[in-house]
Amino acid sequence: MEKLKDALDFSDFSKAERIGLIIFSVFLLVFPWLGTGSFAKTVMIQFLLFSLFGMGWNTIGGYGGQVELGKAQYVGIGAYTVALMMVWWKIPFWISMPAGILIAIGYSFAIGYPLFRLKGHYFAIATICTSLVLKDIFDNWSLVGAAKGVELPIHEHPDFVYMQFKSDTYYYFFIMALFYIGLFYMNWFRKSKLGYQLRMIKDDEDAAESLGIDIRWCKIKAYSIASAFVAVGGGFMAVYNLYIDPASTMELSLSIKIALMAMLGGAASLWGPIIGAAFLVPLDRFLGSWLGGQKGLTGIDFMIYAALIMIVSAYQPRGIWGIIEQFRKRGR
Amino acid sequence: MLKVSEIEVRYSGIPVIHNVSLVVNDGELVTVVGSNGAGKSTLLKTIAGALHTSKGTISFENEEIQRLSTPEIVKKGITYVPEARLIFGPLTVEENLEIGAYIVDDAAQKRDNLDFVYHLFPRLADRKKQPGGTLSGGEQQMLAIGRGLMSNPKLLMLDEPSLGLMPKLVDEMLGAVAELRSVGKTILLVEQNVRESLELADRGYVLQTGRTILEGTGAELLNTESIRKAFLGL
Amino acid sequence: FSAEKEIKIGVLYPLSGALATIGRDLQRAAELTADIINNKAAGVDIPMAHWGGIPNLGGAKIVLIFKDHRGEPDRGADLAKSLILDDKVVGLMGAYNSAVTKTVSAVAERYGIPMINDSSTSPDLTERGFKWFWRTTPHDNYFNRDLFELLKGLTEGKVKGVKAIPKKNLQNLAYACENTEWGSGVAKSIEGYAKEYGFTITKGLLYNANAPDLTSEAKALVAAKPDAMLFASYLSDSLLMIRTLKGMKAQTKFFWGQDAGFEMADFAKTLGTDINGVLTRTVFIDKITKVKKVAGQVNALYKKKYGDDLTGATARSVVGVQTWAYVLNKAGSTDPKAIQKACNEINIPAGDLVMPWAGVQFDAKGQNILGRGLIGQYQKTADGKISLEIVYPFDLATANFIYPFPGWK
């Protein structure tokens, strides 16, 4: 109960932020009826999905300050659990997704234990390596479809048991619900004991240890929370795309994208991952859609995308949220 | 030699040094004292070019230097030994010292400097090959000062050199400072060992919340009532 | 019904990313074909070159809307939705990468919009029982069977310019296939046909196409001392593989590649005469123009505009658009149901296609049963250039087969 109150309590934010949150929520609610077209809706779904990924990453990467670049393996775990359970045993989404979370958490503990012996860049590269190893295994493991991936059978629509819908509006509201659960959880998390301890670890590990914090255990906990978030997103991807393969769920570029969005939005802040996703997802999708097929301009969309990443990271290392705060301060 | 006139220094917009003026003449040992957070380190860092003034001027040998970068200032002959020591951890003691002589091109000169440092701090000679980062706190302090001397500076700025040293070494350190002065080095010293350092000094300044509130010869300051109260707890 | 001026077809290709080159070529070929249909093309002897639009739709023009899926299945799906719902396309085409074709066709299936796939060769695609998915190209199993037919033909003396080779001299095969969905599928299929045709696989390996180095793979192949080396490679790894084998002076009698890399224009351009005697499966070779006039005419247009010859991939893109035109014309309507019906009943005569196929006619699964593959051999010409000659089917052969594979000195 106390926790729930904490989760719903945004009172330590400024008035502007709280009003912003309300406006944003209203916008999310009415969005499907704004007549923006279906592509915009798919973009919104991607945005919510990546916000969810980013919030997860933010626990270990933002608050905990550990440069984690292997989140894609958990997307894969979540997605494969849902897909395979459905294909093999016709297990409904509502059972397979929690199962995916559990597997992700179990796996995160198993590799987190050795992983968190490492620090800094050694850690970052090691997370990439574990992810690559898992992908290579899935790529060659014929039981799980190897590189062919897994296709989910198409069901009659709408189907709430297997979460299959023809219209994206259903998916939209579903991912939005997940998004809010994530947001409220993160709002609680940042004020929780673990949240504080992680920030201390980020600042000064020796001091943290002297204050009774079991650093490795804390990191593992945060890492597994992050993994659970990401696995939920992975499960969603499976039912949303109806097809998954190692290349699209476990690729390094996906890991980087997840971390990038959170970081660029503003790591270790509640809004960071959301803002990052709100900035990068539409940028990527719309640029790709407008410029991607343009002859003679191959690569221009990426160049713009990359240049913006470069500008933000050079101009304000705290990310977009840092820029916003900077202007707010100046405004006063 | 060094003339600081009415400077103001800010940290992210907030002034920490408001109005400080100070003069160091050739061959002098000048001590700056002040309570914690008075801005002593800030002052030295500003002279060393690591921070920049928002008002006022700093001139060294009649040349304005407040706009120069740290390496340029070092080239002019001012070396700063920071309070935090900043030893190059994995490098050996000797390598640390060699880097101290980065701006010295003459090999013989370098050797002389090295001998001088080892003479001043025999303990460092014992530990030539040990990585600097594994030295004890006090040893690191010696290394930091030794490294500062390696560049043969005209003006040496020491930020609390006795910090963390054992009593015997505090004496030795201040003895070393006195020795440096006696061989003709010009020194600007910041110290918390108010009594001893003022006893050594030709002149002294008292800093309080970013302002010079008193100046005089070492002995004068030591006899000032307010100083005795504020710093010596007498 | 009222005559529409434009008929929009959504086309999804990998226009950027690792496959950008091929995506660009596919796009060019599709555009050229649409242009031939819409604006008539003098000197092309097929009916549709005189249509000037779709006749049964009041001369409506085909408008291709290209989208770049970058090889990402989820992006492909999103773009497909956008094409269907926002652009209101009549149908879809693409997506080259089999993985993307899977998600795109699933979207098409959900929305009941017809999709004609021109160039994805994963056999699985037409095994899913989709009602809105048709494929014009033959799939990998066809091609692999062609390979074994050729091998068999060699032992039976059916191949132009070669006497029958004792089976024991061509018994041992080794393959190296890249390990994504396509290559591993090919590997499996090769294993199956080898058994069926009575050959022995002495070494079979999968490898990562995105590897900075293929030395160990090449070594393993060479060490198996096979009579024939078979490959399924994309462009980059095919180049590297051949360079590496050449460096090892690898010896074998028969050197065959499963399209993709082996057949692209850049393959021959980059490797030059190093590939004398190398075989590639394909569906189109510019030598086809010798036996098929239309192909030559379209190829000439393409070459004039873009400087390259059509290849298996690009020619399939041409056929894809051709098929769309026929289907639309037959349906006489842009109603999905009508198009679905037209697709199921379509029968395009061989003469109307640029491909040396018997036509386009779909089976119940949506697979074109009249398509067939070719096998070409790179041969050094008198002037030191390299040209691709048809060696299979035997009746289309344009040159004598070089046997054994000359290798590298």
Next chain:
Amino acid sequence: MLITDALLQGILMGLLFALVSLGLTVIFGVMDIVNFAHGEFLMIGMYSVYWTNFFFHVDPLIALPVSAVVGVLLGLASYYWFIKYLLRGPAIAQLFGTFGLMLFLQYFAMFLFSADYRMINKGILVGKSLSVGPFIFDWTKLAAGILSLMAFAIVYYLLHRTKTGKALRATALNKEAASYMGIRTDRMNAIAWAIGGGTVGVAGGLLVNFYYAYPMVGILFVMIAFACVALGGFGSIKGVFFAGLLVGVLEMIFPVFGQLIGSDFLGPHFKFTVVYLAYFIIVVVRPQGLFGWKN
């Protein structure tokens, strides 16, 4: 014999990996930045030799200095126009900054040169090989190996024996302290980027003798380079050298091993998986890498 051969080939390949990684570790050593765009520097090195060969018909081996110069210029340009500003931020912002640079260079190359694969067909070394008894070596790889050894010798000498080298290391360890010694740290950073760009440029120039150039080629090598650099210990020249060799040998030996025990599962498709796994295991046992300095 099989093993010896794999070992020799592995060493050659390892020398190349080491050369590719050298610049990364130098840059990291001095500035604590992991340069994601390192592979793109390689790519541009490759293109620079390719185009020199294409337009001026200069032998790719002789065009090598071009790639070195282009690499140095690219390093300097990246530093002065971009990296310098990144330095103010935390490690993670730097990581993503260079990631942005990576994407930018990739697609800039695609925009300029298209995604076509480009390979050099004629050259002193291209396609030639050397037979020694039962072993056959690519001349290009031998040359790469020799050049790699030279590059390491030079860089090692530069960093450990020269004054500038010492200054570089000092900057690496503590920028603030270095500046108090009169070292112009800004310039040291630039030098590090120049060395980093130059060495990887040369690596690219050599590579294009037997590997194709295309805009995305960097990714293939950069992950290996990351593993080498981390395995050797970030910033350690000696470390990256031996790690490169280790990776090269591992990559060659593993499939042979699989072949010997007759396992198709342990085939070449896992050869780099094994490298990553080895990195993970070694580093878990030795968290500072093989030659890293534990702080």
Next chain:
Amino acid sequence: MSFLTVENIVKDFGGLVANNNVSFTIEEGEIIGLIGPNGAGKTTLFNCIVGYHRPDSGKVTFRGKDITGMKPFATNREGIGRTFQIMKVTTGMTVLENVMVGAFCRTNDRNTARGKALEVLNDLALDGVKDYYINELPIAIQRKVGLARTLATKPVLLMLDEVASGLNPKEIEDVVELLRRLNNTKKITLFLIEHIMEMVMKVSQRVIVLDYGEKIAEGLPADIVRNENVIKAYLGEKYAQGL
């Protein structure tokens, strides 16, 4: 049973023996000073006790429990708090948040932790800087924050590594005052490394002296400063004359 027992601790850094057979005991409620030349191994000894280093041999017993080789967080939970000689200057958390982390050691509830933290800050007269970040504070205040956050973990044994360095004599007075108060009212046993003899003399009830890793003397402050060996190795002639 003693409060803290250290028996024959040896710590060897690759040939450099930083602690050699050090043994001593501390009783509950005592204030013990640890002095010795720079590099004598004092900080190393602290690290061996709280677990940053694992001693090569020897045993540490705290309140009857063998804590040798326990991790620092575990010894902290046993009730040992320590401060650092060199404090890391951080930018991520305010003073209050820092101290709250300490308080979280004993509670899971945020409000309790916050209350406890405010109490400690108030006690150390740090409420004025509670919203500052560590890097914005002068070194002495930083150390005090370090002390505050350690105190918030409710230690029964507090090990302080040079809390008074960099303070002028007046400021040292205040620290002495504070330590006495902690010892008196909170019943915290204090074990402190210090080079400033005024301070050592004033607060400690007993002094242990290390030199080259070995314990060379132990006793009352007044006796220690007259000890020949201590004068020779540590205090120096000048100090001895000043007595």
